Amino acid sequence: MKIWATANQKGGVGKTTSAVNLAGVMQKRGHKVLLIDLDPHGSLTSYFGLDPDAIQDSAYDLFQQSLKKTLNTGITIHKTRFKGLDFIPASSALATLDRQLGAKDGMGLVIKKSLLQVTERYDLAIIDCPPMLGLLMVNALAACERLLIPVQTEFLALKGLERMVHTLSMIQKARKQEVCYSIVPTFYDQRLNASIETLGTLKKQYKETIWDGVIPVDTQFREASQKGIPLTIERISSKGGRAYSHLLDYLFELDEES
């Protein structure tokens, strides 16, 4: 099983949209894919019709089991109505973990250890992160082999990305672990100078790690989330759907090379 994560401290850049739509492409191609929602706000969980405030079995339980060193009764995985696409929902209680466990040792590997139980059952797992640098993102970094960083093609996003990449390398040094990362330009609008110029700067500054395509602005993403169907499942031929399909091909090629 491949393990990817989508992360960026900046909010609203397309982390959840990327996780959901890449999973959609995998499902459409007949693969088995697991999504993990580590965002206490639970956009991915709401997308598939569950309520992060009322959820019983969620990613939060994985942390509680690890804390109480109870025998891990096994992760509870929820099914979606799309065959082969399952998920581990978020609970709003995840928001308390930093205060409770932030300084405790060993809590950075909870997700990595939990996913070991399901490596045989899925081809790909994608972890969706909240927009903050904390225990939840550290867990996703430790668990994944590739980190996807969606970056909105607008000026302020550049500043935030430098910091993000800087923080990543610090965490990696401390963990003596090598995580590959890929920068995914999102909300690309070819009518906007801000978008065109930012993309140019991103390609120069991150030559090796940036994807050579873009996720365009596409209003159908919002319409799709209203129906709870990933755009790549509902209409793979849409602008946004095609872009995520190309992104998946690129990422698989990249994994093959490394």
Place this chain on the structure above:
Amino acid sequence: MKIWATANQKGGVGKTTSAVNLAGVMQKRGHKVLLIDLDPHGSLTSYFGLDPDAIQDSAYDLFQQSLKKTLNTGITIHKTRFKGLDFIPASSALATLDRQLGAKDGMGLVIKKSLLQVTERYDLAIIDCPPMLGLLMVNALAACERLLIPVQTEFLALKGLERMVHTLSMIQKARKQEVCYSIVPTFYDQRLNASIETLGTLKKQYKETIWDGVIPVDTQFREASQKGIPLTIERISSKGGRAYSHLLDYLFELDEES
């Protein structure tokens, strides 16, 4: 001095854009306004040309001074190039506060106490929050008289808002404090069903607290952030500029009534 805050756990809904552009309207009308950036990611700080990683005097120092109980040497306020519009920048170190201070008593009033020093100098202060429920948002809630909740007019945003309002009332009960809140519909796109329907639902569910206008989708917001000039200062007659000008009028009227 009036004190407002912009908050929502959902990322990318227009918290920073609202704070910056409401401040822009105030500046254009000749008032004195102070912005406070409590987001460790520091979009507002980057907007005005400073680097949250390299900043000397920031909102983080207010927490450190309170922790060490050192005589508060006074907040350091930075000027922007817009006369009458000043700000207290964020430092990326704010991200460590939840782990360091989360459970300590009395750390919820740091910002409220700090702002007491400047009430004579400004007509309005607006606090920009990070997209998470934690110590920083609790500080903003305790300090403000009115909370602005930008809500993207899309389906998933509805789910998140219910949780947000629920969390607010819990915090208020614990603090025995009444904070008025106003819901501000953002990214409104009249061509989209998802947008029109969500706005309809929002108006029904939050009749008393929702603003009767909308902030439309306007590509000029991104162009403005590239130049570091609030759209309401650069071009108040733009779609987005006019909308924030109307919002400010509405909020001032609301404050008069209560």
